[in-house]
Amino acid sequence: MDSLRRSWPIILLILLILFSGCKVRDLGLIEKSRKGTTQKKFSLGKVIYGPDNRYEVTEYPERKFREFARSTAGQISRGLLKKRGGSFYLRAKKLSENGICERERFSDQPSPANCSGFLIGEDLLVTAGHCMQSEEDCRDYHWVFGFKKNSNDQVTTEFPFENVYSCQKVILAEYDPLEKRDYALVKLDRPVLKRKPLAFRKSGKIYDQSGLIVIGHPSGLPTKIADNARVRENGDPFFFSANLDTFQGNSGSPVFNKKTGLVEGILVRGDTDYVTEDSCMVIKHCDNDGCRGEDVTRITLLKDIDEIRNFRLKRNKKMLKGRYRVEARELSIELPSKGNFEYAFLLEADVPIKFMKLSVKVFHPMIPELEIYLVHPSGQEVLLNEYPERSRNLVWKKTFIEKGGSYGLLGPFLGLNAKGVWTLKIVDTVLLDKGSLEGISFSINDKVY
Structure with a gap:
């Protein structure tokens, strides 16, 4: 034994x-x-x-x-x-x-x-x-x-x-x-x-x-x-x-x-x-x-x-699409209390980017808790928001314009191909508070059609 x-x-x-x-x-x-x-x-x-x-x-x-x-x-x-x-x-x-x-x-x-x-x-x-x-x-x-x-x-x-x-x-x-x-x-x-x-x-x-x-x-x-x-x-x-x-x-x-x-x-x-x-x-x-x-x-x-795959295909049929421009007003899409939210949209123009304009409106009780990114179809992303520590704004509404020589936040995207699925990614870093994506518009190369 x-x-x-x-x-x-x-x-x-x-x-x-x-x-x-x-x-x-x-x-x-x-x-x-x-x-x-x-x-x-x-x-x-x-x-x-x-x-x-x-x-x-x-x-x-x-x-x-x-x-x-x-x-x-x-x-x-x-x-x-x-x-x-x-x-x-x-x-x-x-x-x-x-x-x-x-x-x-x-x-x-x-x-x-x-x-x-x-x-x-x-x-x-x-x-x-x-x-x-x-x-x-x-x-x-x-x-x-x-x-x-x-x-x-x-x-x-x-x-x-x-x-x-x-x-x-x-x-x-x-x-x-x-x-x-x-x-x-x-x-x-x-x-x-x-x-x-x-x-x-x-x-x-x-x-x-x-x-x-x-x-x-x-x-x-x-x-x-x-x-x-x-x-x-x-x-x-x-x-x-x-x-x-x-x-x-x-x-x-x-x-x-x-x-x-x-x-x-x-x-x-x-x-x-x-x-x-x-x-x-x-x-x-x-x-x-x-x-x-x-x-x-x-x-x-x-x-x-x-x-799962069929659900995603149906979802993608409703995806915001445009050749040079997309726009969605009065979205009021609820954001998670903590974690990642992604809003995808498709640009169909197969051209290099020379000019960009992006407008975003987000509501949240604690705006400083958010990180807001724009993600190119290749996966390259830029952080759009930086805040003073004591900011108490409830609405983040901002417009970004980028062209050659402006050296703004969207500069890394200039010269890249515009075609593909772009993503607005919002990361809430703290539990409890909820907000919403209220609207977005995006255009390239000064096209409005």
């Missing part, structure tokens, strides 16, 4: 590993850099079945899936992305610096992505549930589109604003290692530009032995497309298994039906990625019918996706 008591921690650890079968971020070996940002060393997760079927996006032969790759994103720590001017710059370790043998494919490429995700709405992203387990997962990471090897054979490490997004909130999330439920739906901080939401299965399930393709960030690498896979086990109501060539970092990747092009599910877990050999790690290889297989959460589990 005493020996059993001494052994119970080891038994518990073995049971946890057997039941999870999952490569959650906490199971990896985490290395802290000198600056405090986290960079993973890969240990548990997925595997190569048969030949290595991973392609660079630009090298994949089917154009349809190269286009689908544009709608996938990598979850990258904010600490690895430095904002300078109108761009974000990535600084990350190479895969070989995380303990992988230099002879392995892609070992000379950076590997910063923690998970993968994909668009199913203009500002809705799906990923694995174990990638979004806390508020910190929402707050501490960016979702980056276009992290790939380009046609010049160079890995992209500089990203414009329109490629980098934040998690505003987690709409749905479930991670249950015992029942193998693993999915999340994330609302991004703004609509994603120039990338189409992916189509997905709405009902039923994929046929046995169907061909599959997965797109994501294996081992945190730039986007890869992997094909030549098939459904191996299809009996569980929550997930199916396949011989997909995936790794840690692929969690959250869309898994496509090769024939239909529909997303069938979300890559969530699998076999061990690497094994140690000669003081470094090499890829674990299995026969196409060998090892445990890779598990894919059925996309049909997210039953609320269509309802």
